[in-house]
Amino acid sequence: MESFLEAVKVVPLNHYILLSAIIFSIGVIGVLIRRNAIVVFMSVELMLNAVNLLLTVFSVYGNDPNGQVFVFFIMALAAAEIAIGLAIIVMIHRNTNSIDVDILNRLKW
Amino acid sequence: MSVFYFIAFLSILFSLLVIFAKNPVHSVLYLIITFFTFTIHYIILNAQFLAVVNFIVYMGAILVLFLFVLMMLNLNEDTEPTKSIYVKLAGIIGGGVLLVTLVGAIKLTAKSNPVVLQDVNLGSVQNLGKVLFNEFLLPFEVSSILLLSAMVGAVLLATKEGKPKATTV
Incomplete structure (x- = not known):
């Protein structure tokens, strides 16, 4: 544990922001290039987690526990969101026999 | 490091x-x-x-x-739908542009300080519990209603529509 605490002391804040930005962008790319609704959903989870990590880092940086409490609430929200989203995906699969998001384009025009 | x-x-x-x-x-x-x-x-x-x-x-x-x-x-x-290569390329370029914008914004800021843990007990269960049940008590209770409504909504969405079967006699 002590070595871990020592390890974090030399990492600049910018590197954490960079890591979160990269993972958030990977999530955005995943939403854009995949047609499988569940993989799109997982990419959204990736973006949520990047933001969670950044909130935790700023909480440690500013020595403020509120940031970590916010992450806790975001996790509760994500659990609710996943339950609803997967139920919707199951319903879509039952109605269209596919989870291709490109089929669901009737609201486009 | x-x-x-x-x-x-x-x-x-x-x-x-x-x-x-x-x-x-x-x-x-x-x-x-x-x-x-x-x-x-x-x-x-x-x-x-x-x-x-x-x-x-x-x-x-x-x-x-x-x-x-x-x-x-x-x-x-086998059932995996795939997008055309052009759409994929456009998606990757779009995400890459977002990344470049974010990185550029970070680069514009001043040189950052290292992330130093000032209080060892910052992320402990005790410390966070005190914050959660004092300042964030109302959001905590509201989130329980959120989880309940999510559960009811998920069950409602995932069950099949149609006439309920008359199984009860």
């Missing part, structure tokens, strides 16, 4: 594998590893409570739910 960069590399590698894996089941498994690296990040930051919650809620509950749905719908590589 090297611990953080190694774990960060693993995070990026496995999150890339999540979106580029052909088989959706492999995507979920890579996502589990990605979230495990996030748990290690939380441990490095000494956010013990979040590390445990991330481990239990994300890796234990949410991703198992994903796996259940994938297996229930019987999805695999």
Whole structure:
């Protein structure tokens, strides 16, 4: 544990922001290039987690526990969101026999 | 120092594998590893409570739910829809432009200080519990209503529509 605490002391804040930005962008790319609704959903989870990590880092940086409490609430929200989203995906699969998001384009025009 | 960069590399590698894996089941498994690296990040930051919650809620509950749905719908590589190469290229360029914008914005800021843990007990269960049940008591209670409504909504959505069967005599 002590070595871990020592390890974090030399990492600049910018590197954490960079890591979160990269993972958030990977999530955005995943939403854009995949047609499988569940993989799109997982990419959204990736973006949520990047933001969670950044909130935790700023909480440690500013020595403020509120940031970590916010992450806790975001996790509760994500659990609710996943339950609803997967139920919707199951319903879509039952109605269209596919989870291709490109089929669901009737609201486009 | 090297611990953080190694774990960060693993995070990026496995999150890339999540979106580029052909088989959706492999995507979920890579996502589990990605979230495990996030748990290690939380441990490095000494956010013990979040590390445990991330481990239990994300890796234990949410991703198992994903796996259940994938297996229930019987999805695999053969049924996987693919976009054309141009749409993929456009998506990658779009995400890359977003990344460049974010990195450029970071570069414009002043040189950052290292992230130093000032209080060792910052992320402990005791400290966070005190904050959660004093300042954030109302949001905490509201989130329980949110979870209840999500549960009811999920059951309502996932059950088949139509006439309820007259099973009760």
